[in-house]
Amino acid sequence: MKCDEARLLMMGYLDNELTEDEIKALQEHLDSCAKCRAEWESFKELKKETSEMKFKPFPEMFWDDYWENVYNRIERGIGWILFSLGAIILLAFGAYELLEDFFLNPKEPMIEKIGVGLLILGLIVIFVSVLREKLMIRKVDKYRRVLR
Amino acid sequence: MDAKISDKEAIDACLNGNKEMYRYIMERYKERAYYLALMFTKNSEDALDLSQEAFYRAYRSLKDYDTSRPFYSWFYRILKNLCINFTNRHKRLVRMDDYVQTATLDLGEKPDELFEQNERSAIVWRGLKKLDDKDREIILMKDFNDFSYQEMADALGIPIGSVMSRLYYARKRLLKILQNFKGDL
Missing domain, CATH: 1.10.10.10 (Winged helix-like DNA-binding domain superfamily/Winged helix DNA-binding domain)
Known part of the structure; x- marks a missing residue:
């Protein structure tokens, strides 16, 4: 085994990612190569030091509501989709009612009716989307009171 | 929780509408997710919130996840992007920097x-x-x-x-x- 290959295998050995055969081959190389052996000892020491670095502990109750919060977000996500769809349908129906005379007038050209219809529908979708975004950001953004 | 249920089984069940099965995934990865977010935010409350948001977003995108690949590496990208956006946004709002730095x-x-x-x-x-x-x-x-x-x-x-x-x-x-x-x- 060449030193280049041994260097990569050292990482695998350090991180418990090697097979028995690879470990054996690496050990044979380390037994015969003083330079790699010295390097290996330094890496082992470094690994020991990083593994001794412990994150600050957190209270036992920390995880109590974790799943409930994720689950609620999932449920509310579906709620927002339904809210958006319902709002778009209702607003589109309202707009149609308001402009019923225009849409039912046979003298108005069809292309104009399609254009006005798409324009109104687009505006409604944008309105609902912005409304939803504002409501969601307001709910989750704790920095909303910070002046820009 | 039954540790024998694999990520793939849990995710397949979620995709078939069984939301409760997502709990297996979350229990398995929540601590790593939290500490990863903590290394971006340096704040426990934000790390908790962002890791939960990442689990929610991952759930929403489950249909795009390739179950032959490790879940956590896919989830990592979602959480990392959330943390980067959060950190950059936070920096802008509190005017700590005149420029937007990429969070690492x-x-x-x-x-x-x-x-x-x-x-x-x-x-x-x-x-x-x-x-x-x-x-x-x-x-x-x-x-x-x-x-x-x-x-x-x-x-x-x-x-x-x-x-x-x-x-x-x-x-x-x-x-x-x-x-x-x-x-x-």
């Missing part, structure tokens, strides 16, 4: 910000801070967030051989920095 995986401004106080740990912490972002990221993924090589390869989009090679050079550079510290003492 890091260990806080002081050694005791995230870690239990320990003299030797503080030295390693200083060494890690001196590394460039790429070297630091790969060491933190492995040594502080328990990534497997397969997970790292998937998360970073590189072969496992490159993961080992990047780890080798990153650790080598860290060792050199630590040796210089000893020389300074």
